[in-house]
Amino acid sequence: MKLQTVEMLKKRRSYYALDKNIKSSEEDIKNAIRDVVYYSPTPFNVQSERAVVLMGENHDYLWKNIVMETLRSIVNDEEKFKSTEEKINGFKSGYGTILIFEDGKALEEAKSGLGSYGSNLDLWSEHANGIVTIGLWTALGELGLGANLQHYNPVIDDEVKEKWNIPREWILKSQMVFGNILQEPKEKSKVDIDKRVLFK
Template sequence: MSLFNKKDDKQEYKHLEGAMEKRRSVYHLEPKSPISDAEIEKILTEAVKFVPSAFNSQSTRIVLLLNDNHKKLWDLTKDALQEVMGADRDFAATEQKINSFKAAYGTVLFFEDTGVVKGLQEKFSSYAAKFPQWSEHTNAMHQYAIWTAFAVKGLGASLQHYDGVIDEQVYETFSLPKTWRLIAQMPFGSIGSEPGPKDILPVENRLIIKK
C-alpha cells in the first residue's frame, strides 16, 4: 500500500525534506506572515494534539498572541526588565532587543500545567521525582515541532526565556491560570534577513552507530 494517497501528499512530503535544517534562530523578523492566521492556528493545534508526552500527560499549554496582544507582551517585558535592571544601568541594548521581538508578527507562549504534573505525581508516586523533568521534555518537543513547522512554511522564529521575570504580568494581562508555569516565548514573523552560517561540530564525535 502506498504511503501517499493523493498527489498533494507527495508534494507536502517534499516540503518536509530538510525541515530540521531550515529551523534556525531568526532575530530580524518583520510584522507580517507568509501564511494566514488560520494556518498558524492549525500548526499549533496539530502540535497540541499529536506531540507525545510521558504517560500521555498532555500537560503543555500554548497561547498564541497576535496584533495588540503580541505588542502588549513585549511592552510588559520591557517594563519588567527595566525595573529589574534599575535606573543605574544602561538599558539601550536591552530595549533594542525587546523592540526587535515586538516588531515581529506574533508570539507563541509555552506553559506547563503544574496541576497535571502534580496529579501524576500523586497517582504514580514511584515516579514522582521524574514528572517535572518529563514535563520539561514534552514542552521542549512542542517548541521544536512548532518551530520546525514554522520554518517549513517560511516563518522565522526564535526562542526566548523571560520566565521568572514576567510571569505575574503575563497571568494578569492575558487572564491565565497561575497553575500554568511559563516556560518560553517564541516571537515569529516573516524573515527580514537570513541568519548567518551555523557552526556544526563533527557528527562522528556525537553520533555512534552500531550494527
C-alpha cells in the same frame, strides 16, 4: 533518501530580523499550533503542555508594556538600557508570540497515580516541552515564518497571567517570537557528527 523532516530541521534557525508582513494566514498558523500541541507525545499521556498565542495588539503589549517595562525597572539606568530596548523592540517587530507553558496542576495530579515513576515526571515533562517547542519551531518554518526562542520568565510571569487570565498553576517555560523573515542568520559551526553519534 531525502527526508522532509531533516530538510525542515535544516531550515530551523533563530531568526531575529522579523516583521509583521507574513504571507501565511492566521488560520493556518492557528491550525499548525493546535496540531503540534495536540499530536506531540507526553509522558504517560499527561498532556500537560499548554500554549497561549498572542498576535496583534496582545503581542505588542507583551513586549512593549510587560517585558520592556519589567526589564527597565530592573536595569534602572537609561543609558545601559539602550541595547536591551533595541533587542526587545526587535521582538515586538515580529508578528506574534507563543507563550509555552506547563500545567503544574496536571503534573501533580498525574504523579499521585504513578507510584515510583511519579518522581521522574518533572524531568520527563521537560522532554515533552522540548518536543512541543521543536515541533512549533519547525511547523512555523514550514509556513515560511522565522522564529526565535526567549526566556524572560519568571520575572514576567505574574503580569502575563494577570493580563491574559492564565491559570496560576501554569508554569511559563518560554516565549517563541515569530514573523516574516527579513534576513537570514549567519551559519553556525558544527561539531563533527561522528563525535556526537556513535554506531556500535
